[in-house]
Amino acid sequence: MFQSIKVTCAIIIHQGKILVAQRSESMSNPLKWEFPGGKLEAFESLEDCIKREILEELNLNIETLEILTANKHKIRENAEIELIPFICSYINGEIKLKEHRSAKWLRPAELNTLDWSEADIPILNQLINHNMIKDISS
Ligand SMILES: Nc1nc2c([nH]c(=O)n2[C@H]2C[C@H](O)[C@@H](COP(=O)(O)OP(=O)(O)OP(=O)(O)O)O2)c(=O)[nH]1
Numbered sequence: 001m002f003q004s005i006k007v008t009c010a011i012i013i014h015q016g017k018i019l020v021a022q023r024s025e026s027m028s029n030p031l032k033w034e035f036p037g038g039k040l041e042a043f044e045s046l047e048d049c050i051k052r053e054i055l056e057e058l059n060l061n062i063e064t065l066e067i068l069t070a071n072k073h074k075i076r077e078n079a080e081i082e083l084i085p086f087i088c089s090y091i092n093g094e095i096k097l098k099e100h101r102s103a104k105w106l107r108p109a110e111l112n113t114l115d116w117s118e119a120d121i122p123i124l125n126q127l128i129n130h131n132m133i134k135d136i137s138s
Contacts, residue, residue, distance in 0.1 A: 003078060004079075005081045006039065006046075007082065008046055008086060009034065011086065011127060012054070013090075014089070014105065019058075019105055020035065021036040021058070029117045036053065036057055036103070046067070046084055047064045058100070061092050067085070068085040068087065071120075087132060108127075108128065
């Protein structure tokens with residue numbers, strides 16, 4: 001049976017920068033950069049999922065602002081992830097890495113210097129053309 005796994009990810013914008021996270025050696029896609037997030041749980045809304053994941057993984061409270069177009073990415077012969085991005089604002093908290101190797105705040109122009117997870121590339125392209133990013137870049 002073909003499996004489609006919903007994964008939310010957060011594009012957190014704060015003071016003109018965007019938070020990016022690097023997966024650790026022990027995770028799948030080791031050392032690749034991503035917008036942090038994780039898999040949707042049963043009976044959970046997409047918004048609750050991304051807020052929970054960012055609190056669990058990074059110790060940050062966020063609010064969702066806008067959902068972007070999801071990207072489907074094949075991970076096995078019979079499975080894909082549907083990566084669902086949210087533009088988010090930072091509310092509070094200090095970054096504590098629970099799973100990632102590192103995390104950093106980057107200006108929009110610096111985003112394409114990283115070695116990204118493949119599933120994130122279309123999301124990155126969508127983001128770079130988004131008005132909210134154009135505004136903080138100017
Ligand atoms: N969170 C996140 N996952 C991504 C991105 N790009 C990408 O290919 N993935 C993949 C990696 C994993 O196969 C899957 C998400 O798994 P995960 O390990 O981050 O999520 P999780 O914490 O809920 O997973 P689990 O360990 O509880 O099973 O999506 C991305 O930008 N963010």
